[in-house]
Amino acid sequence: MASPATAAVENLPQVLLLLHPAAFTIFGEEHFTSPKFRFLKAYESSLPLDEFLAANARSVRALLVSAATVVGAGILDLLPELRVIVTTSAGLDQLDLAECRRRGIRIASAGDIYSADVADCAVGLLIDVLRKISASNRYVKNGFxxxxxxYPLGSKLCLFQLRGKRIGIVGLGRIGLQVAKRLQQGFGCTVSYNSRKKKNPDQVPYPFYQDVRELAANSDALILCCGLTEQTRHAVDKEVLAALGKAGVIVNVARGAVVDEKEMVRCLVEGEIAGAGLDVFEDEPVVPKELMELDNVVLSPHSAVLTRESMMELARLVVGNLEAFFSNEPLLSEYEDD
Amino acid sequence: MASPATAAVENLPQVLLLLHPAAFTIFGEEHFTSPKFRFLKAYESSLPLDEFLAANARSVRALLVSAATVVGAGILDLLPELRVIVTTSAGLDQLDLAECRRRGIRIASAGDIYSADVADCAVGLLIDVLRKISASNRYVKNGFxxxxxxYPLGSKLCLFQLRGKRIGIVGLGRIGLQVAKRLQQGFGCTVSYNSRKKKNPDQVPYPFYQDVRELAANSDALILCCGLTEQTRHAVDKEVLAALGKAGVIVNVARGAVVDEKEMVRCLVEGEIAGAGLDVFEDEPVVPKELMELDNVVLSPHSAVLTRESMMELARLVVGNLEAFFSNEPLLSEYEDD
Known part of the structure; x- marks a missing residue:
């Protein structure tokens, strides 16, 4: 017979987890627990997912996902009582938003908590690529x-100034705006942008380019900050890379598939663009091996959102959203279609 | 018999070089030449320096030096006709300024041309240390x-947010002010500073600390941007490092000897401070071997001033100052004691 304490826990509402969330590994599951709900972990079952869900999840009303958890109609069909999805990601490209809307499933995202950190990472990657900080660090640490x-050896000085550079931002959402502020106000760069729609010029003074290729042709560095959609998939393709040119730099803190990665790798290897700072890749955690040897390429393992401070805020937000849902209170960070 | 062209070159006024300037290696000597003067290169002679100067340099009126060329009374005694020293450095700690003043020798420095690049490097090093960009890059490139x-492995998340950090700037000159602007306006940090004198608070709004130890106690990161003087030598000592504490970061783009390097290395090895981004060292190019293995330490080889764009500007300024001197025109960037 279960003890009263165990019975009390078993009576708590369940929050379904399909995959082990990266945030649990990185920051510790204990930060995401609450006395008001308990986790139902599909990934700890030996059953196939559909059998597990059929056996356990028909009463599940809340689902917690990360960027890696793809949720489409198939999963949703197995969760007829689902009413809320809380995601640890700011992006929602892993979710079938139309199906969620049709079924009346609300979504709470990580909102704006990563924007400053991602923008910092974009600027850090850009400085690193232009000034070769990682390559210099390796050079010094190797005792050279x-x-x-x-460093650098030889007469071809390959360190470049940030001041005055023309920055093209693809996707001027919350992250893009913070990148723009840092680079224009802080570093004396000039900023232009591409996004789905031109922003109100009273609020956003940067020149708008409807066409990414044209933005690239007028930029020394392209910084990718957009969400991944069918419109932005491979938005940076062969023509855009050619327009960016031999002195141009790519920084990607968006999603790997915003760039035609194979074509970008070819351009880097053949010197058709000058360098790249990449936090995201098309087939993570697999990174094209050609990039491993290039001093003008700086790679980070999709860690632009990862700081101790943002993880603390994420834990507060995830627990707060789930507790609010189960208490019939407004979600802390509900996603609304625009 | 010399050809007319050779004779014409031999009649040009001489600019003495004691050591091979790093800028010649890095950017190419051809950028520093002029039809209005010629170089007299002591470092190409097999004679001891004093013999070379006695034989060749008694009529030399102009000297071109880099940061590495120490010029004291001994050298100046051998150059009685010297009237101008042009240096490729922004700092003047290699020159005996009192002796130069006493002898009426004017000095033209590199002025402000490096400030933005050095500030960019300081910010780049700070982001790298907090966000572990170089360490992540190495991790990804090793295929891990x-x-x-x-990355990072384990449950202890060692990536830290820049936003909201308390930045203490030691030396709020042209570089320090540019670092402050980037971090406060661009990244949402708060800035305080220490310098010889408190600045006019109408022009410089940041809180002033007379004492570096007290600044450290109230900062998450200390960024060293001061010149090296007897007052700033080992300004960051054991007590300052202890005040900065276990979560604190040092960024040094000033001179290695502003920090008690041995003590800083001990603090880094023993975890008494959190990390460091270092462009300068006490005994360059020798770097303490204990730093080579630390992921929380980012090293660059005194390259904060080195960009293609700043070297182009340097060449313009060096040639312009020397041509101006030989034409009895005002120097482009004359140093004046304050």
Whole structure:
């Protein structure tokens, strides 16, 4: 017979987890728990997912997902009582939004909590690529400064100034706007942008380009900050890379598939663009092996959102959204279609 | 017999070089030449320096130096006709300024041309240390993301947010002010500073600390941007590092000797401070070997001033100052004591 404490826990409403959320590994599951709900972990079952859901999940009203958890109509059909999806991601491209809307499933995202960190990472990657910080660090740590002389070797100085650079931002949402502010106000760059719609010029003074290729042709660096949609998939293609040109740099903190990765790799290897700072890839965690040897390419493992401070805020928001849902209170960060 | 062209070159006024300037190696000597003067290169002679100067340099009126060329009374005694020193450095700590003043020798420095690049490098190093960009890059390039999982491993998330951090700037000159602008306006940090004198608060709104230790106690990161003087030598000592504390970060784009390097290395190894981004060292190009293995330490080889764009501007300024001197025109960037 279950103890009263166990029975009390078993009576708590369930929050379904399909995959192990990365945030649990990175920051600790204990930060995401609450006395007001308990987790139902599909990934700990030996059953196939559909059998597990058929056996356990027909009464589940809440689902917690990360960026990696794809939720389409098939899963939703197995969860007829589902009313809320809370995601640890700011982007929602893993969710079938139309199906959620049709079924009346509300969505709470991580909202704006990552924007500053992602913007910082974009600027950090850009400075690193232009000034070769990671490559210099490796050079010094290998002991080459004392034995081989100044980095870079040879007469071709491959460190470039940030001031005055023309920055093209693809996707001027919350992250893009923060990147723009840092680079224009802080570093004296000039900013232009592409996005679905031109922003109100009274609020957003940067020049708008309807066409990414044209933006690239007028930029020294393209910084990708857009969501992944059918419109932005491979938005940076062969023609855009050619327009960016031999002195141009790509920074991607959006999603890997916003770029035609194969074509970008070819351009980097053949010197058709100058460098890249990449936090995201088309087939993560697999990274094209050609990039591993290039000093003008800086790679980070989709960690633009990962800081101790943002994880603390995420935990507060996830627990708060789920507790609010189960208490019939307004969600803290409900996503609304625009 | 010399050809007319050779004779014409030999009649040009001489600009003495004691050491091979780094800028010649990095950017190319051809950018620093002029039809109005010629270089007299002591470093190409097999004679000891004093013999070379006694034999060749008694009529030399102009000297071109870099940061590495120490010029004291001994050298100046051998150059009685010297009237101008042009340096490729912004700092003047290699020159005996009192002796130069006493002898009426004018000085033209690189002025403000490096400030933006150095400030960019300081911010880049700070982001790198907080967000572990170089360490992540190495992790991904070693293929560990696909084989070992997310970086950082384990439950202790060691990536930190920049927003809201308390930045203490030591030396609020041209570089320090540009660092302050980037971090406060661009990234939402709060800035305080220490310098020889408190600035006019109408022009400089940041809180002033007379004492570096007290600044450190109230900062998450100390960014060193001061010149090296007897007052600033080892300004960051054991007590300051202890005041900065276990969560604190040091960024040094000033001079290595502003920090007690041995003590800083001990603090980094023993976890008494959180990390460091270092462009300068006490005994360059020798870097303490204890730093080579630390993921929370980012090293660059005194390259904060090195960009293609700043080298182009330097060449314009060096040639312009020397041509102006030989034409009895005002120097482009004359140093004046304050």
């Amino acid at each position: 400064w004392a034995t081989k002389g100044d | 993301w696909a084989t070992k999982g997310d």
